[in-house]
Amino acid sequence: MSKTIRIGTRDSELALWQAHKVKSLLEREGYNPVLKPVKSTGDLNLDQPLYEMGITGIFTKTLDVALIKGEIDIAVHSMKDVPTALPKGVVEAAVLPRANTSDIFIHKGLDDFSSEKTIATGSLRRKAQWLSKYPNHEVVNLRGNVNTRLQKLEDNDWSGAIFAAAGLERINLKPENHVELDWMIPAPAQGAMLVVTMESNPTCKTALKPINHAETALAVKVEREFLKTLEGGCTAPIGALATLENSVLNLKAGLFSLDGKECYVIEESTDLEQVEGFGKRCAELVLKQGGDRLMKELRKVL
Numbered sequence: 659m660s661k662t663i664r665i666g667t668r669d670s671e672l673a674l675w676q677a678h679k680v681k682s683l684l685e686r687e688g689y690n691p692v693l694k695p696v697k698s699t700g701d702l703n704l705d706q707p708l709y710e711m712g713i714t715g716i717f718t719k720t721l722d723v724a725l726i727k728g729e730i731d732i733a734v735h736s737m738k739d740v741p742t743a744l745p746k747g748v749v750e751a752a753v754l755p756r757a758n759t760s761d762i763f764i765h766k767g768l769d770d771f772s773s774e775k776t777i778a779t780g781s782l783r784r785k786a787q788w789l790s791k792y793p794n795h796e797v798v799n800l801r802g803n804v805n806t807r808l809q810k811l812e813d814n815d816w817s818g819a820i821f822a823a824a825g826l827e828r829i830n831l832k833p834e835n836h837v838e839l840d841w842m843i844p845a846p847a848q849g850a851m852l853v854v855t856m857e858s859n860p861t862c863k864t865a866l867k868p869i870n871h872a873e874t875a876l877a878v879k880v881e882r883e884f885l886k887t888l889e890g891g892c893t894a895p896i897g898a899l900a901t902l903e904n905s906v907l908n909l910k911a912g913l914f915s916l917d918g919k920e921c922y923v924i925e926e927s928t929d930l931e932q933v934e935g936f937g938k939r940c941a942e943l944v945l946k947q948g949g950d951r952l953m954k955e956l957r958k959v960l
């Protein structure tokens with residue numbers, strides 16, 4: 659009998675797609691994975707408060723709780739939604755090969771961007787970078803899962819909205835009327851999926867090892883180290899993208915004020931022998947350039 663692995667998933671279309679992906683990878687490894695939808699945090703009924711267990715992520719909280727309570731064996735997350743510090747006892751067991759890292763703009767016509775326009779996004783990182791490029795635009799808040807956001811874009815008279823390409827590509831909803839925002843720095847770990855399990859679960863750690871993608875894991879490690887050094891959470895106006903080519907890792911990363919008027923952007927490369935601590939060193943450059951003062955201001959409002 660092959661070992662059963664309960665995969666916890668939230669019930670959005672994107673979350674389900676990602677959980678199915680991990681399920682099929684584990685099946686190929688000879689396991690018997692089953693999906694376990696986890697609805698809401700509802701009656702948590704835990705002995706300890708969430709913060710004492712190190713549970714902080716708004717998107718990941720539900721699955722963290724189910725994991726710690728032993729209701730599921732592993733959880734699948736969009737890695738950019740995962741706080742840099744995992745809850746106590748929870749470990750990163752596999753990072754899947756990265757998809758498209760870009761942000762895309764879904765529009766209703768691309769005429770005259772120099773004029774006043776209203777565009778929608780719920781992300782402070784996207785808003786700040788957009789306003790930095792188009793200071794006379796207005797950016798309105800847009801929340802909800804990918805499907806909800808696409809619907810709201812239909813229902814409103816905004817000129818467009820910003821999405822992660824990866825999310826729309828996964829569920830086959832990327833429309834024709836989009837442009838890739840190659841100038842926008844994506845969220846740390848955008849386009850990557852993380853599978854977590856409990857430190858105390860050797861079966862799952864072993865099962866997940868072969869599906870880990872070392873190159874993606876290294877890139878997102880550098881990006882998240884950059885984020886962590888700035889002490890920004892998942893919602894901070896901070897972007898980071900590491901790419902690997904011929905054993906050289908390039909990091910493009912930035913910190914932005916909420917109105918987009920202040921931008922601290924770096925682009926640095928390292929060979930792999932020096933990659934340890936590279937994300938931290940790049941963040942320290944940003945802090946020195948003025949990012950230190952901006953982060954202090956941001957922490958008051960975020």
Ligand SMILES: NCc1[nH]cc(CCC(=O)O)c1CC(=O)O
Nearest residue numbers: 736739821822824825848849850
């Ligand atoms: N914060 C929501 C979220 N988390 C992961 C994705 C898409 C997949 C990814 O970026 O890895 C999205 C949607 C979006 O940002 O448009």
